[in-house]
Amino acid sequence: MLSLRRGSVTAISERVEGLVRLEVDGRPCIAYPRLTGPVGLGDDVVVNVEAVELGLGSGGFDVLHVNLTRGLGLDAASGAHVMKLPYTSLQHSVRHAEEEGAGTEQLGELPVVCCSLHSQLAPVCAGIGPKPSVAFVQLEGGALPVSLSDTARALKRHGLLEATVAVGACVDGDVACVTPASALAWCAEEGFDVVVCGIGPGIVGTASTFGHGGLAAATAAATARALGGSPILVARISGADQRERHHGVSHHLRAVLALAGPVDVAWPEAEGSPTPIEEAVPVPVDGWQEACASLPLLHMGRGPADDPWFFAAAFAAGRLARERLG
16 A cells, blocks of 8 residues: 655755755655656645655655646656556656667676665775766666665766666666666667666665565676676675674675676775685775765765775775776
């Protein structure tokens, strides 16, 4: 059942590309204007309250479901024939890259960095650096709207990210693709130097071996290898996470490795770093803190000073991708 309530927009705190942060009857809410239309003070709206009601860690706000004041009668996208969120009340047509043509079917050793968490995206892009052109392919397993990501917007401002691709049920990217394979093919066709694949903010998690969104990294790695790309897996390691399943080498990383097939795992080569696993490729990470200093780095409430190896490992994957560019 959808948990919905009706209310009025009482405050608007921020408008950024693809996202509005507001309050409905004094309670925090977000809206995706490219999906539900414009929103203003006093609008009569219906919001989804389920994440807040359940007390989810990444769901501390409601989501605007429909704007009864100015969100009705909106026009469909011109020339689009493929639905996002099909056969739900949120189905809407979006023009997909595949509709423009078949594109390439081989990646030609294109480096593809595979993340299991959205918080790895910023340090990966810092490791790649500002010169190569980078695309972010967002896969299912966390938040579906690409526009929720403040990190992606910050990386674009810093010249570390050029385009975002929303795959499958993911929405609101610069480009939409039906599958991870066609998304990687589009990136190769467009001439990107590096592709970073991962999930949106938050993660679907159940504390089980395979019931978590981090497995999107396995899909990305296997697909990239099958298409002739050069997949690199970001190691999820932590010296600060007190949960046994995530302390040291996370069980998420082991689950991804069980399904991804042969893949290199970038490993931070520095004094005091965790003991490498069998698949590890040591990568020097000197200067990673300085390279990441102006970027949003936060994982489970911890920053780089609290859990340095988590961020250093992601930086190592980006640097390894840059090295493979020659």
